[in-house]
Amino acid sequence: MDLPRETPERRELKRPRLTALAAVVFATMIYLYFPTSAPRVAEPSAGDCIELQLWTNGFHSDLSVPASIFPEDHPLRRLYPKADSFLIGWGEEAFFRSDVFSAWRALDALVPPSPSVAHVAEGGSHVRGYLGADLQGGAFAVSGEGAAGLVGYIDSTLALGPDGGVVLVSPGKVNRRSSFIRARGSFHLFNVCNQWMARALRAAGLDVNARAAWMGDWLLKEVRRERPGGCSV
Numbered sequence: 483m484d485l486p487r488e489t490p491e492r493r494e495l496k497r498p499r500l501t502a503l504a505a506v507v508f509a510t511m512i513y514l515y516f517p518t519s520a521p522r523v524a525e526p527s528a529g530d531c532i533e534l535q536l537w538t539n540g541f542h543s544d545l546s547v548p549a550s551i552f553p554e555d556h557p558l559r560r561l562y563p564k565a566d567s568f569l570i571g572w573g574e575e576a577f578f579r580s581d582v583f584s585a586w587r588a589l590d591a592l593v594p595p596s597p598s599v600a601h602v603a604e605g606g607s608h609v610r611g612y613l614g615a616d617l618q619g620g621a622f623a624v625s626g627e628g629a630a631g632l633v634g635y636i637d638s639t640l641a642l643g644p645d646g647g648v649v650l651v652s653p654g655k656v657n658r659r660s661s662f663i664r665a666r667g668s669f670h671l672f673n674v675c676n677q678w679m680a681r682a683l684r685a686a687g688l689d690v691n692a693r694a695a696w697m698g699d700w701l702l703k704e705v706r707r708e709r710p711g712g713c714s715v
Contacts, residue, residue, distance in 0.1 A: 523687030538698030567606025
């Protein structure tokens with residue numbers, strides 16, 4: 483019985499396809515892991531230290547920050563004027579707001595560019611329980627210049643209304659103490675919640691790889707490598 487044999491023409495067709503695939507994989511790896519320059523932001527010191535906290539359930543991450551790093555008339559402080567700290571995260575609107583995990587909704591969020599929201603809770607790390615029971619995280623330090631860079635990055639994310647205040651989308655996940663607010667920037671495969679968070683941390687002076695930060699536990703390891711402790715360390 484004669485079996486079909488690969489013809490020279492078929493072999494010639496395969497070579498360009500394999501070459502193109504290899505080029506795409508190589509370019510993707512370069513994009514994700516090629517070293518980037520470290521942020522030019524002052525590092526914390528004994529007389530210039532502000533403590534932040536990163537929390538993650540392995541998939542999503544939130545940042546706990548003192549309210550005092552924001553100006554008194556800042557939109558977030560106008561939203562929660564009695565807050566002494568905030569827990570801040572960012573994500574795709576439909577998936578982030580949902581209380582039920584859906585693999586289809588997660589895939590739908592990744593493939594097309596989708597609208598985003600920020601989740602802001604008053605109380606900082608004290609209200610992190612909404613992320614789930616199996617949390618990892620802890621404190622790390624930034625300088626005053628780093629805190630200002632972080633505020634600037636958050637400001638660039640917020641979509642404000644005509645009065646200069648935040649645009650409320652819906653109540654948040656912490657009862658009566660949080661809100662989903664309108665944000666700038668599309669959510670997609672190369673701009674997921676942890677990549678947004680990694681860029682926020684770079685603005686604060688941490689030399690973390692924002693392009694490859696798809697998962698929260700990976701980002702937490704990067705932060706611990708870069709800044710292993712808070713202001714008391």
